[in-house]
Amino acid sequence: MSVRVIAAMSGGVDSAVAAARAVEQGHEVVGVHLALSSNPQKYRSGARGCCTIEDSHDARRAADVIGIPFYIWDMAEEFHDGVVENFLSEYAAGRTPNPCLRCNEKIKFAAVLERARALGFDAVVTGHYAQMRETDLGRTMHRAEDPLKDQSYVLAVLNKEQLDGALFPLGDTHKEEVRKEAKRRGLYVANKPDSHDICFVPSGNNASWLHDRLGTQAGPIVDESGNKLGEHQGAYTYTIGQRRGLNLTIPADGGVPRYVLKIEPVSNTVVVGSKESLAVSSITGENSIWCGPKPVEELPLRGFAQIRAHGQPLPCTYIVSADHISVELDDPLLGLATGQGLVIYDEDRVVGSATVSATA
Amino acid sequence: MSSYFDHAATTPMSQVAIDALNSQILKLGNASSLHTQGRSVRKDVEEARETLARVAGCSPSEIIFTGSGTESNNLAVKGFYWKRNREDSERNIIVISAFEHHAVLDPVEWLEEHEGAHIIQAPVTSDGVIDLEALAQIIEINRNRIALIAVMHSNNEVGTIQPIHEVVELAGDIPVHTDAVQSFGKVTFNFQELGVTSATLSAHKIGGPLGIAVLILQRGIDVTPILHGGGQERDIRSGTLNAPSIVSFAAAADDADRHRAERGERIRELRSYLIDSLRSVIPDIRVNGAVEPSLPGIANLTFPGTESDGLLLLLDAEGIASSTGSACSAGVPRPSHVLLAMGISERDARSSLRFSLGATNTRAEIDHLASVISSVVERARAALARK
Numbered sequence: 001m002s003v004r005v006i007a008a009m010s011g012g013v014d015s016a017v018a019a020a021r022a023v024e025q026g027h028e029v030v031g032v033h034l035a036l037s038s039n040p041q042k043y044r045s046g047a048r049g050c051c052t053i054e055d056s057h058d059a060r061r062a063a064d065v066i067g068i069p070f071y072i073w074d075m076a077e078e079f080h081d082g083v084v085e086n087f088l089s090e091y092a093a094g095r096t097p098n099p100c101l102r103c104n105e106k107i108k109f110a111a112v113l114e115r116a117r118a119l120g121f122d123a124v125v126t127g128h129y130a131q132m133r134e135t136d137l138g139r140t141m142h143r144a145e146d147p148l149k150d151q152s153y154v155l156a157v158l159n160k161e162q163l164d165g166a167l168f169p170l171g172d173t174h175k176e177e178v179r180k181e182a183k184r185r186g187l188y189v190a191n192k193p194d195s196h197d198i199c200f201v202p203s204g205n206n207a208s209w210l211h212d213r214l215g216t217q218a219g220p221i222v223d224e225s226g227n228k229l230g231e232h233q234g235a236y237t238y239t240i241g242q243r244r245g246l247n248l249t250i251p252a253d254g255g256v257p258r259y260v261l262k263i264e265p266v267s268n269t270v271v272v273g274s275k276e277s278l279a280v281s282s283i284t285g286e287n288s289i290w291c292g293p294k295p296v297e298e299l300p301l302r303g304f305a306q307i308r309a310h311g312q313p314l315p316c317t318y319i320v321s322a323d324h325i326s327v328e329l330d331d332p333l334l335g336l337a338t339g340q341g342l343v344i345y346d347e348d349r350v351v352g353s354a355t356v357s358a359t360a
Numbered sequence: 361m362s363s364y365f366d367h368a369a370t371t372p373m374s375q376v377a378i379d380a381l382n383s384q385i386l387k388l389g390n391a392s393s394l395h396t397q398g399r400s401v402r403k404d405v406e407e408a409r410e411t412l413a414r415v416a417g418c419s420p421s422e423i424i425f426t427g428s429g430t431e432s433n434n435l436a437v438k439g440f441y442w443k444r445n446r447e448d449s450e451r452n453i454i455v456i457s458a459f460e461h462h463a464v465l466d467p468v469e470w471l472e473e474h475e476g477a478h479i480i481q482a483p484v485t486s487d488g489v490i491d492l493e494a495l496a497q498i499i500e501i502n503r504n505r506i507a508l509i510a511v512m513h514s515n516n517e518v519g520t521i522q523p524i525h526e527v528v529e530l531a532g533d534i535p536v537h538t539d540a541v542q543s544f545g546k547v548t549f550n551f552q553e554l555g556v557t558s559a560t561l562s563a564h565k566i567g568g569p570l571g572i573a574v575l576i577l578q579r580g581i582d583v584t585p586i587l588h589g590g591g592q593e594r595d596i597r598s599g600t601l602n603a604p605s606i607v608s609f610a611a612a613a614d615d616a617d618r619h620r621a622e623r624g625e626r627i628r629e630l631r632s633y634l635i636d637s638l639r640s641v642i643p644d645i646r647v648n649g650a651v652e653p654s655l656p657g658i659a660n661l662t663f664p665g666t667e668s669d670g671l672l673l674l675l676d677a678e679g680i681a682s683s684t685g686s687a688c689s690a691g692v693p694r695p696s697h698v699l700l701a702m703g704i705s706e707r708d709a710r711s712s713l714r715f716s717l718g719a720t721n722t723r724a725e726i727d728h729l730a731s732v733i734s735s736v737v738e739r740a741r742a743a744l745a746r747k
Contacts, residue, residue, distance in 0.1 A: 033691070071669065072691040074669075114746040119673065
């Protein structure tokens with residue numbers, strides 16, 4: 001079925017090939033580059049970040065080659081309010097947010113999709129690696145063919161209505177094939193490096209970017225009994241499970257390495273302790289979102305939990321309640337920060353997601 | 361069907377200009393060479409210069425060929441500033457209208473940032489005309505410190521013609537530059553009668569080729585050059601003369617001049633027809649800068665409750681070309697500084713589109729626009745409402 005779609009084109013190889021494939025599938029495609037910064041950098045530095053003027057030029061050239069109209073949409077305000085501000089306030093609250101999840105949830109498949117729908121388009125096509133399939137459960141989202149590129153984790157924040165307006169033409173292909181295809185299609189971006197890190201932190205130095213915005217907030221580093229071991233310049237620069245850079249002056253008994261166990265924003269305290277204390281078996285997630293049918297409530301279900309974009313799927317039993325998900329892992333995991341995305345899989349199908357609110 | 365309403369951006373080349381370009385481009389010779397071929401090309405260039413001088417109301421020696429309207433404006437603005445500031449270092453003020461084209465605004469801002477210039481923007485009225493009383497005050501207070509005054513002959517976004525003659529009278533012996541890119545060939549423009557010190561003309565706005573323009577600069581007045589080299593064009597603009605484009609420009613100017621009255625009248629009628637047709641479907645559109653005298657073909661319209669980039673996308677999909685005004689370097693549409701200077705709110709500025717008509721437009725193209733505008737505006741309104 002032919003539909004009218006907006007191809008979100010970052011200037012990278014994936015979104016360019018995705019747009020080209022959408023055209024080939026017979027859709028009427030319009031390319032759009034999202035301007036996410038009101039003050040973009042001129043050039044891309046290495047593999048870091050995106051959204052520079054050079055990226056918008058690359059996106060335009062890809063659209064030319066594919067032969068589709070191309071426009072730039074200003075989403076800087078939405079991005080700042082929905083993603084950057086959220087990133088800062090989450091860190092300030094002692095959590096470790098994932099801004100790519102927020103961007104998919106609030107920008108690409110919210111602001112952009114809604115605008116596209118209002119303008120008379122049916123869907124947004126992106127270069128994400130994930131697969132939409134028609135199954136007995138309806139239209140459901142699954143992991144990509146290429147396990148190294150699978151991005152179903154960062155898309156698990158999309159609800160059914162959003163996913164109904166999403167096309168991911170690259171889900172069945174390995175990245176290497178996508179690069180070859182880009183070359184075959186004459187797309188100049190075929191060899192452009194993948195982007196890494198957080199796009200709005202162009203230096204790649206998260207801690208110093210946060211420090212510039214949140215300032216110095218000195219506070220104590222304590223052990224599990226509350227004994228002060230040292231001082232930090234801002235609890236937000238630490239993450240659960242971190243071992244390096246603690247600069248503790250008082251050595252631990254027997255010299256065992258110490259890890260960040262907890263960040264307490266109200267008292268501005270960082271708690272450290274042994275590796276064993278990092279172990280997490282129970283995870284509670286709130287603000288749950290279902291990518292397909294909502295699982296039956298209050299019934300223990302078997303599945304897999306994933307808590308990082310490229311983390312392992314962890315076998316678990318989970319129970320869905322009205323407003324949260326409780327997960328019991330078969331084997332404990334070491335170090336999990338609140339604020340991270342918890343994604344539940346049924347084999348390769350994405351069931352849904354929640355934000356980690358408590359661990360034990 | 362394709363309907364083109366962006367003639368103020370660029371307009372199709374006239375047949376005489378295409379013919380002139382095609383024949384001249386086959387001709388060998390550098391106009392600066394001393395041999396037969398060089399002299400022959402030089403003769404063609406000088407004849408073209410005379411034609412342009414006749415149409416623009418200046419003397420041939422006052423015409424300096426450049427590569428673009430932007431270059432001409434940079435040459436005038438920077439050239440006058442450097443020259444006059446060197447003569448008297450107290451002279452560091454540049455007075456411009458608040459809605460100059462970026463080709464004037466940006467070099468002036470550059471001079472402020474890098475060369476110690478001070479900008480004073482003369483306000484414009486809500487109708488889109490420079491406020492002469494305010495300008496008179498600015499000049500009176502700062503007279504000895506003003507390096508130059510730049511006011512466009514007509515505004516490229518709303519089409520209003522500016523009282524340049526009055527500006528020149530207020531200026532006295534201060535040089536006045538006018539960007540006449542949108543006026544030349546479309547409305548009365550006579551350099552000597554206006555009394556300005558310099559003026560910018562561009563070929564591709566009147567059916568000539570891209571990449572050729574003119575700075576008319578009064579005889580006996582030299583500005584500091586930007587390009588140094590072979591000393592062409594009174595030593596003010598070095599660089600091999602682009603003979604094919606120059607000859608083609610002259611052919612286009614002559615053609616535009618011959619048909620100016622009759623084309624102007626027809627385009628003005630089409631403009632009224634466009635506004636009436638759209639208003640009958642979208643009654644709440646507003647016309648910005650609807651005051652005479654004006655360029656015949658510009659209709660700047662506010663469609664309340666929409667965003668102009670959404671309108672442009674949807675019209676483009678129907679084969680209709682329009683313009684949202686300027687974009688930043690990343691291509692993001694910005695609310696027009698012209699409309700903001702006229703006191704229009706940022707919200708309304710972001711809801712405005714420019715339709716600019718030219719010699720090739722037809723009623724059928726306007727009927728095409730009118731037939732789709734209702735559904736386009738409805739969708740653009742829905743897109744804004746979702747915010």
